[in-house]
Amino acid sequence: MLPRTIEIKIVTLLAALSFTGLSAQAVDPEAPKSMKKFEVRYVADDIDPASFGAKPRTCYRAGETYGRVEEAPDEPLGLHGLIIIAAPDVWMINLIDSSGKHIVYKTSPIQARMPILASGQQAFKDLEFGKELLFFTNKNIAPSDGPLVDASKTKSYKYSQSSIDTELLVNDNSEPLKLIISTPSGKRTLIYSGYKTLPFDINKFKQPANISFSEIDYGEVRDASGKVVMGLPGLSPKAEDEDSEGEAEIAAAASPSKKADKEETHYGSDTNGVSMREPKAALSSLSQSKDLWQWMTYYYLFPVPSLTPAAMHLLEEEDAFDKENALPPISSFLSRVFLQNPDKIAEWINQAQITEEHKKQVLPLVLRLTKLPAAIAEAESIEKSIPSADRIITHLDLSADKLDTFYISSPSDLDMLWGCFLATGDKRYVEKIITTVPWSKKLTGSINKISIGAAAVWSLTSNAQQHKLVLQILKEVSAAKPELQYDLSKIIEKAEKAH
Numbered sequence: 001m002l003p004r005t006i007e008i009k010i011v012t013l014l015a016a017l018s019f020t021g022l023s024a025q026a027v028d029p030e031a032p033k034s035m036k037k038f039e040v041r042y043v044a045d046d047i048d049p050a051s052f053g054a055k056p057r058t059c060y061r062a063g064e065t066y067g068r069v070e071e072a073p074d075e076p077l078g079l080h081g082l083i084i085i086a087a088p089d090v091w092m093i094n095l096i097d098s099s100g101k102h103i104v105y106k107t108s109p110i111q112a113r114m115p116i117l118a119s120g121q122q123a124f125k126d127l128e129f130g131k132e133l134l135f136f137t138n139k140n141i142a143p144s145d146g147p148l149v150d151a152s153k154t155k156s157y158k159y160s161q162s163s164i165d166t167e168l169l170v171n172d173n174s175e176p177l178k179l180i181i182s183t184p185s186g187k188r189t190l191i192y193s194g195y196k197t198l199p200f201d202i203n204k205f206k207q208p209a210n211i212s213f214s215e216i217d218y219g220e221v222r223d224a225s226g227k228v229v230m231g232l233p234g235l236s237p238k239a240e241d242e243d244s245e246g247e248a249e250i251a252a253a254a255s256p257s258k259k260a261d262k263e264e265t266h267y268g269s270d271t272n273g274v275s276m277r278e279p280k281a282a283l284s285s286l287s288q289s290k291d292l293w294q295w296m297t298y299y300y301l302f303p304v305p306s307l308t309p310a311a312m313h314l315l316e317e318e319d320a321f322d323k324e325n326a327l328p329p330i331s332s333f334l335s336r337v338f339l340q341n342p343d344k345i346a347e348w349i350n351q352a353q354i355t356e357e358h359k360k361q362v363l364p365l366v367l368r369l370t371k372l373p374a375a376i377a378e379a380e381s382i383e384k385s386i387p388s389a390d391r392i393i394t395h396l397d398l399s400a401d402k403l404d405t406f407y408i409s410s411p412s413d414l415d416m417l418w419g420c421f422l423a424t425g426d427k428r429y430v431e432k433i434i435t436t437v438p439w440s441k442k443l444t445g446s447i448n449k450i451s452i453g454a455a456a457v458w459s460l461t462s463n464a465q466q467h468k469l470v471l472q473i474l475k476e477v478s479a480a481k482p483e484l485q486y487d488l489s490k491i492i493e494k495a496e497k498a499h
Helices: 132-137 244-254 289-297 305-317 327-340 342-351 356-370 373-385 400-405 411-424 427-434 447-466 468-480 482-498
Strands: 034-043 057-062 066-074 079-086 089-094 099-104 144-149 152-161 164-170 176-183 186-199 212-217
Touching: 132 152, 132 164, 132 176, 144 164, 289 305, 305 327, 305 342, 327 342, 327 356, 327 411, 342 356, 342 373, 356 373, 400 427, 411 427, 411 447, 427 447, 427 468, 447 468, 447 482, 468 482
Parallel strands: 099 212
Antiparallel strands: 034 057, 034 186, 057 066, 066 079, 079 089, 089 099, 144 152, 152 164, 164 176, 176 186
C-alpha cells in the first residue's frame, strides 16, 4: 500500500504538523559559504520537446546537506513540484494545492544525494546534480577538446562502465553545458544553462510557509559504503541494464509504505510480513488478522460478501482505518464489494461494529466511490454531523469500463486500482497499472511520474508472485505489446521463480 496522497481527486484531511530534531529553520553554524544554481532539461528521441518532460528544472546544491529542485507546473496532472533537502529534513511539495510530505532522517551523519542515474548503477552512484565535474575529476579523467557549443569551445570528459557511456562538456569556467548518457536503448542529453555559484542563502532550504504537510518516517537508507544518505530518487532515470534491486530502492524511497515495515503492508502478506499463497477454499468466518487479509487479498477467487461487516470490524481492530497508507486500497476494495451487493449496503452499515468516528471517516468515501445514487445519499446522511470542511468528497470513477479516462496522478491511485482488482479479479485494473511501467525508466514526465512507474514495477512484481492471475495478465500484455516485453519480462521472470 501507499500513503493516502494529497491530490485533487480526493480531498484528504491534513493538518500542518510540527516536528522535532535537527531543524533546518535554524542557521547551521557550519553552513556552506556558497551554493550552485542551474537549470537542466532533457533532450531525447522519446521526449516530446513540447512535453512536461522537456521543461527545465531549476536546481540548487550547497555542501553535503542542502539541495532544492523546482519543477515547472504540470497542469494536466495538477502538479507543481518542489523538493527541498536540508538534512535531515526533506520536503516534497505540490505548490498547486499547497500540500506536501515532510520526511525526517533521525540518524546522523546524513548526506544529501541528488543522483543523475538510478541507485542500481553503482559505477555512477557519485554522478550527481551539482557535482557533475567532480565525478570525472575524482576518477583522474583528463579532458580533451570537445565540440563547439553555441559557438564556444568546450572540454570533454568521458567515462564508460556497464554498457553506459557518459560524456560531460564544460565551458572555460569548468561549468557543465551538456551531459550525454548513452545506453543500449538510446541516448539522453542533459542541457545545462545559467550555471552559477552564488552566496549561500539558507532561505532556499527552509520549510515553506502556508503548506499543509503530512509526516513520513523513512528510517535509514545507506549507500554501498554503509553511509546514511538522503536522496532524490525521482530525478534518476533508470538505465536499461539496471539491476532490479535499483527499481525496488526507487519505489521504496518514493513510496514510504514500500519500506521494510511489514506491519504497514497488509495486501499480499500476513501480519508477520510472510507472503501469502492462494487459498484452496473460501473462508467461512473471520476470527483473526490472518483471515482478514486472506479474505481481502484473494476475495476475487472466493468471494464471501457476507463477511464484509466482520471484515470492517477487524480492519478497525487492526488500526487500518487510522493508517494513512491504508485508506486508498481499503476504500476502493470495499466500494467494489458494495457495488456488487447494492441490496446489502444498508444492512452492512448497520451490522458493522466500528466506532462512529470511523463510520464518519471511512464509509462516506467508500459509498461515494460506488457511484450508486442510493449509496451517495447514504454518504450524505452520515456526513450531516461532519463539518463541511472535514468531509471527504471524491469525483473519482473506478469503473473498469471507464479506465481509459482514469488518469493516474499519484502512487495511491495504483493502490486503488489494486483494491479494485482484489475485489473483482477484473484484469483491466492490472492492465491499467501496467501502462505506467515505462514511466519508471523514461523521463516522460515529472518526478511524480517516475515514482509512480517505480511503484508500479514494485507492486506488479510482488502481486505476480502471489497471484497467478496477475502473472497471466502480465504474460498476455507482454505478448500483445512488444514495446513492453523487455520491462515485463523481468517482472515475469521473478514471479515464475516464486510459483
